[in-house]
Structures are given as structure tokens and as C-alpha cells.
Amino acid sequence: MSERISPAGDPVSDEDGDPGNYHLRLYVAGQTQKSMTALANLKRVCEQHLAGRYEIEVVDLMKNPQLAAGDQILAIPTLVRRLPAPLKRIIGDLSNTEKVLVGLDIRSRDAGTL
Amino acid sequence: MSADPSPHGTLPKARTGISGFDDVTYGGLPAGRPSLVCGAAGCGKTLFATTFLVNGATLFDEPGVFMSFEERAEDLSANVASLGYDLDGLIAAGKIAVDHVRVERSEIEETGEYDLEGLFIRLGFAVDTVKAKRVVLDTIETLFAGLSDAAVLRSELRRLFGWLKDRGLTAVITGERGEGQLTRQGLEEYVSDCVVLLDNRVEDQITTRRLRIVKYRGSAHGTNEYPFLIDEQGISVLPVTSADLTYDVSNDIVSTGIESLDAMFGSGGLYRGSSVLISGSAGTGKTTISGHIIEAACVRDERCLSFVFEEGGEQICRNARSVGLDLQRHVDAGLLRFEAARPTLYGLEMHLARMHRDIEQYRPGLVVIDPISALRGPEVELQATLLRMVDMLKTRGITAVFTSLRTDGAFGQSGDLGLSSLMDVWIKLQDIEANGERSRTLYVIKARGMSHSNQVREFQMSASGLRLVDAYIGPAGVLTGTARVVQEAQEQAASLRRRQEAERRKRDVTRRRLAIERQIAELQAGLEAAEEEETLLLGEDARRETLLESERGDIARRRSAAE
Numbered sequence: 001m002s003e004r005i006s007p008a009g010d011p012v013s014d015e016d017g018d019p020g021n022y023h024l025r026l027y028v029a030g031q032t033q034k035s036m037t038a039l040a041n042l043k044r045v046c047e048q049h050l051a052g053r054y055e056i057e058v059v060d061l062m063k064n065p066q067l068a069a070g071d072q073i074l075a076i077p078t079l080v081r082r083l084p085a086p087l088k089r090i091i092g093d094l095s096n097t098e099k100v101l102v103g104l105d106i107r108s109r110d111a112g113t114l
Numbered sequence: 115m116s117a118d119p120s121p122h123g124t125l126p127k128a129r130t131g132i133s134g135f136d137d138v139t140y141g142g143l144p145a146g147r148p149s150l151v152c153g154a155a156g157c158g159k160t161l162f163a164t165t166f167l168v169n170g171a172t173l174f175d176e177p178g179v180f181m182s183f184e185e186r187a188e189d190l191s192a193n194v195a196s197l198g199y200d201l202d203g204l205i206a207a208g209k210i211a212v213d214h215v216r217v218e219r220s221e222i223e224e225t226g227e228y229d230l231e232g233l234f235i236r237l238g239f240a241v242d243t244v245k246a247k248r249v250v251l252d253t254i255e256t257l258f259a260g261l262s263d264a265a266v267l268r269s270e271l272r273r274l275f276g277w278l279k280d281r282g283l284t285a286v287i288t289g290e291r292g293e294g295q296l297t298r299q300g301l302e303e304y305v306s307d308c309v310v311l312l313d314n315r316v317e318d319q320i321t322t323r324r325l326r327i328v329k330y331r332g333s334a335h336g337t338n339e340y341p342f343l344i345d346e347q348g349i350s351v352l353p354v355t356s357a358d359l360t361y362d363v364s365n366d367i368v369s370t371g372i373e374s375l376d377a378m379f380g381s382g383g384l385y386r387g388s389s390v391l392i393s394g395s396a397g398t399g400k401t402t403i404s405g406h407i408i409e410a411a412c413v414r415d416e417r418c419l420s421f422v423f424e425e426g427g428e429q430i431c432r433n434a435r436s437v438g439l440d441l442q443r444h445v446d447a448g449l450l451r452f453e454a455a456r457p458t459l460y461g462l463e464m465h466l467a468r469m470h471r472d473i474e475q476y477r478p479g480l481v482v483i484d485p486i487s488a489l490r491g492p493e494v495e496l497q498a499t500l501l502r503m504v505d506m507l508k509t510r511g512i513t514a515v516f517t518s519l520r521t522d523g524a525f526g527q528s529g530d531l532g533l534s535s536l537m538d539v540w541i542k543l544q545d546i547e548a549n550g551e552r553s554r555t556l557y558v559i560k561a562r563g564m565s566h567s568n569q570v571r572e573f574q575m576s577a578s579g580l581r582l583v584d585a586y587i588g589p590a591g592v593l594t595g596t597a598r599v600v601q602e603a604q605e606q607a608a609s610l611r612r613r614q615e616a617e618r619r620k621r622d623v624t625r626r627r628l629a630i631e632r633q634i635a636e637l638q639a640g641l642e643a644a645e646e647e648e649t650l651l652l653g654e655d656a657r658r659e660t661l662l663e664s665e666r667g668d669i670a671r672r673r674s675a676a677e
Contacts, residue, residue, distance in 0.1 A: 025230065029231045029232070029235060032231075034226075034228065034229070035225055037226075038226075041226075061231075061232065061518040062233045062235070064237035065235045065236065066209055068232055068235050068236045068239065069213055069236055069239075072215065073232040073236070074215060074217060074230060074232045074233050074257075074261075075228040075229065075230055075231075075232055075233075075236075075261070076228060076229060076230070076231035076232045076235075077228065078228075078232065088223075089222050090222070090223045090224075090225050091222055091223070091224055091225070091228045092223075092224050092225035092226030092227060093225070093226035093227050093228065094225050094226055095225065095226040095227070096225045096226055098563070099223055099224070100223075100225050101673045102223065102225035102596045103225060110673065
């Protein structure tokens with residue numbers, strides 16, 4: 001089963017026109033070192049740059065192998081940004097924060113608009 | 115279940131169901147091991163792999179998984195539909211699972227360490243879903259284009275092949291041909307139990323596909339290049355036929371369909387399974403004679419397969435009607451089949467492969483190749499091709515009829531008597547030109563295993579078929595046509611004259627005899643007359659004497675009385 005981590009109180013709204021709401025799905029395979037590292041890194045980045053407007057879904061492919069084909073998952077761990085569109089895919093344990101930000105196309109609200 | 119090859123037994127193999135390939139590998143691909151199929155673009159690797167999978171699911175009850183890295187599942191289904199495979203149906207039946215792994219470099223950002231566990235999970239899931247025993251990975255080298263960390267990739271690939279081996283899955287990995295090595299990324303390092311190389315060569319504007327087993331650990335295998343075909347019937351490989359000359363021979367005699375031609379052979383016909391060469395220049399009647407042989411075979415309820423390179427099947431049927439042969443009814447009954455193809459359409463190997471495939475399927479008792487001289491190519495290859503063709507037919511005990519335009523029974527320009535030495539029977543047709551006309555003659559040059567007539571026979575074609583007549587061999591040579599007719603007329607006239615002459619003489623003699631008999635009769639009559647006279651004279655004499663006596667007596671009495 002997937003677990004959802006969202007800041008308390010925020011209702012999950014997918015139809016939001018607000019580009020600020022990020023829906024991220026992290027695919028892991030069991031409780032491996034890389035998977036744990038990736039999850040930890042992801043939570044950290046989200047708290048730092050997406051405070052209050054993100055939602056993380058963790059999919060364990062060991063338990064649900066049939067979900068791997070749907071999102072074309074090849075490498076583990078893979079982070080998929082489902083919202084906002086377009087779909088973005090990041091592989092690796094997310095230790096390189098720069099690349100994570102570039103990959104997720106995160107524009108921090110506090111840093112002003114680009 | 116892992117495949118554990120026992121040290122003393124043979125390696126267990128997974129049959130591919132590809133005709134010819136299983137023969138060349140003595141059983142198929144190694145079971146439970148990965149095999150590499152490599153070749154340049156367009157060689158047929160994907161089709162080969164798909165055939166392996168589909169046959170496994172339909173023929174050998176081994177479900178399979180197709181991991182495609184290049185084509186989408188629906189594209190794959192459409193592509194193999196041209197081979198007659200219903201991939202969608204098999205997927206729906208749960209016999210085959212297709213998973214398309216898309217690796218798009220622009221979509222992927224590498225942000226740290228990763229492994230390819232996702233691939234393993236997907237593969238494992240698919241294998242478990244259909245309980246697969248066969249796996250195809252096509253083409254795993256695309257991963258190298260998508261992911262930049264080659265070291266990780268290579269180690270994961272090694273892990274993957276180990277994973278496949280552990281589960282005892284027979285896998286076919288396809289790879290693109292590289293410069294100087296078998297695959298671009300050097301997959302042959304990891305997958306080296308069996309390597310099959312596909313080749314698509316163009317020679318003289320003709321493409322020939324060839325297959326070669328580069329390596330096969332643990333098993334004997336054919337090491338030559340084998341041509342193979344891909345067409346709407348799937349893939350078929352032409353294995354080299356038996357190199358030794360052992361085949362069963364038959365003592366049955368089959369008729370040629372022409373009575374007088376049968377009579378020229380000591381045994382009354384041809385041996386079943388023999389090869390017959392009918393040679394002659396254009397228009398001498400080779401196709402007509404082979405038409406008769408076909409007719410005779412079909413009437414015996416044997417199937418005939420005719421490979422024609424110059425005319426279409428319908429044209430041959432139409433032309434045969436002019437000599438009174440109805441071949442169309444055999445075509446309709448399914449006893450006769452024409453396979454027409456322009457000789458330049460395929461290479462020699464392909465012709466051979468097609469023929470092999472058609473003969474395997476149709477199982478004819480008679481094969482006609484008309485004309486064999488239409489096949490073009492370097493002489494060495496021609497001879498090799500023909501040798502294999504004759505070999506293939508003899509192994510199956512099929513009577514073969516070849517027609518050739520070359521009158522010296524050779525292949526190429528050098529005039530070497532190659533073709534005729536492969537044949538058991540050689541009938542030569544020759545048109546003799548004399549007195550402003552051409553007459554058709556034939557003679558039997560050789561017929562192995564039986565005595566045969568050495569006479570040159572003239573033959574005529576009419577609406578009631580082909581008929582041999584005796585050619586006239588006169589002091590000036592063979593006379594045919596009108597010269598023969600004239601000569602025959604002269605002979606008849608001469609014999610008539612002789613008969614009349616004899617009768618006249620007989621009549622003469624009879625007349626003379628009669629004349630002499632008449633003479634004899636006359637003389638006889640004369641004799642009789644003379645005898646009569648004689649008798650008369652004698653009678654008269656006697657009477658005179660008697661009279662004289664009586665007179666004397668009378669006188670004496672009177673004298674004595676008068677005293």
C-alpha cells in the first residue's frame with residue numbers, strides 16, 4: 001500500500017489550478033539503503049522548498065509489482081512528479097539536491113518568481 | 115526450476131519450432147540459459163525472437179515474456195501479424211506477456227545512486243503472471259543510450275543474466291551488430307552460452323539472409339552459414355542436407371506418360387526417385403514431355419510440384435491443352451501445384467530454401483523444375499545449389515524432372531559436364547533441319563540402371579498427345595519429316611513393283627507350263643492316233659490273212675472235190 005505524507009490539515013486536491021501543489025510519487029523496492037536515503041532526502045527537500053504544498057506517495061514495488069509498468073519504472077529509486085504536469089522522472093537516491101530541484105522544476109515561492 | 119545439465123547427458127535444449135534451426139542446433143537453444151541473437155538492422159532478430167516465443171507458447175506449452183525496449187506492444191503485434199502470429203490473442207489467453215520499457219533520456223534526471231531493480235521487478239512480475247519459461251529481451255542495448263552510467267548498467271546486466279539463469283528461464287537477447295565485435299555494447303561478454311549471428315547480404319542486387327551459429331557451449335552444432343527465409347509463413351532455415359550419399363532406392367517403375375518413350379527404356383519406364391534431365395534448345399518440346407510425365411503421375415494419384423521460372427502455371431496448362439493434356443483438372447483437384455518465380459527474384463540459396471520449404475509442406479511424389487538453366491550465378495555456386503537440390507529430392511525418394519536449355523548438359527560457359535553427371539536419365543531433344551523443314555527427334559543418352567534404346571526417334575505432337583515414330587535411317591543418315599515420308603513412299607512403290615514383278619513371272623511360268631502341257635497333250639493324241647492306226651493295220655493284216663487262208667482252203671476243197 002502507498003502511504004501519503006501531506007502537511008496536516010491540507011486536503012488533497014488534484015484538480016487544483018494552483019501550480020504550486022506538487023504531487024510526488026516515490027517508487028522504492030523494499031527497505032533498502034538507497035530507498036531509505038531517497039525518502040529521507042525527499043522529505044528534506046520538500047520541507048525546505050515546498051513547504052505546505054506537496055504530497056508524497058511512496059509505492060513499494062515489492063508489494064505491488066504491477067504498478068511498475070504503468071509509470072515506466074526502470075531504476076530504483078525513482079521519483080515521479082505527477083503534478084503539476086508535465087510528468088517528470090528522477091532516478092537515484094536524490095542526494096544531489098541541485099539536480100533534484102532542476103529535475104522537479106521547483107521554483108521556490110520565497111525566492112521570487114523567475 | 116533450474117536446468118541442471120547432467121555431466122554425462124546431453125545439454126537440455128529448448129526447441130524453437132523454427133524449421134531447420136532445430137536441426138542445425140540438434141535440438142534448439144540451450145534451455146535455462148541466455149542466448150544472444152545479433153545482427154545488423156533489419157536482419158530479422160525481433161522476428162526470430164518473437165517466433166521463438168510464440169512457438170513456445172503454442173507448440174511446446176512454454177509461456178513467455180517479451181520485454182521490448184524499442185517497440186511498443188501494439189507495434190509489435192502489428193509487425194508480427196505479417197508472419198501470421200496472433201500476438202494479441204496469446205496475450206489475452208495469458209500465454210505471453212509483453213512489457214514495453216521506455217527509456218527516454220530527456221525524461222530522466224540522475225540524481226544519485228540507483229540500480230535497475232525496477233526492471234527486475236517488472237520482469238519478475240510478468241514471468242510470475244504467465245508462469246513463463248521463455249524470455250525475450252529486445253534490444254537491451256537501448257538502455258545504454260538512455261542511462262548515462264555505464265558501469266551501473268553493466269553490473270546490473272550481469273546481475274540480470276544471473277537472475278535469468280537462476281530461474282531457469284531460456285532467454286533470447288537481441289543485439290545490434292557492432293564494428294569489429296558482435297554487438298555494439300559488447301553483450302557477448304555476458305551472454306556467451308550461445309551466439310547466433312544473422313546476416314543480410316546483398317550480392318548482385320539480390321539479398322540473401324544467412325544465419326550462423328557462432329558459438330554454442332556444450333553442444334555440437336552446424337557451423338556453416340545457412341540461408342533462411344522470412345515470409346508470410348514465418349521463418350524457415352534451410353539446413354544443409356546430408357553430405358553422404360546414403361538414401362533409400364526404390365525398384366518401382368513409373369511411367370513417363372508416353373508409351374513409346376516408356377518402351378525405349380529396358381524396364382518400361384523410369385525408376386521412382388530418379389532424376390531425369392530433358393535437354394534441348396528452344397522449342398523442342400521439353401515442357402510438353404514434362405507435361406506428359408506430370409499427367410501420368412497425377413493419374414496415379416501422386417502429388418506434383420512444378421517449379422517454373424519462365425512461364426506461369428496457367429500458361430503451361432493452356433499450352434498443354436493443345437496436345438490434349440488437361441492439367442487444369444489436376445490443379446483443381448489439388449494434385450498439381452505450380453510455383454512460379456522469376457529466377458532473378460531471389461538468390462540461389464533463397465530458391466533452394468523456398469523449394470525445400472514447399473516440398474516439406476506439400477510432400478509431392480514428383481517435382482519438375484523447368485528450366486534449371488534459367489538459374490544464374492557463378493558456376494561453383496550453381497553446381498553446389500544443384501547438388502543440394504538433387505540431394506534433397508533423392509533423400510525423400512521424389513522423382514525429379516529437370517529441363518535445360520543447354521544441349522551439352524553443362525552449367526556455364528566452360529562446357530564442363532557438371533549437370534548431366536548428377537542425373538540418372540538424360541533425354542536429349544534435337545530438331546533436325548533438312549529439306550527446308552525441322553523435324554523433332556529425341557534420343558536417350560543415358561539411363562542408369564537399365565538398358566535403353568540407342569535409336570534416334572522422331573516424334574510428333576498432335577491434339578492427341580505426343581507420339582514417337584521410327585526415324586528412317588538411310589544411307590545418307592537420319593531422314594525425318596517429309597524426306598522420310600518421301601522415302602517411305604518410294605520404298606512402298608519399290609516393294610509394290612517387286613511384288614508385281616514376281617507375280618508377272620509367276621504368271622509367265624504358269625503360261626509356259628500350260629503351253630508345254632498342251633504340247634504333251636497333242637503328242638499324246640498323236641500317239642494314240644498312231645496306235646489306233648497300228649491296231650487297225652494289224653487288224654486288217656489279220657483279216658487279210660484269215661481271208662487268204664479261207665480262200666486257200668476254199669480252193670483246196672474245190673480242187674479236191676472236183677476230181
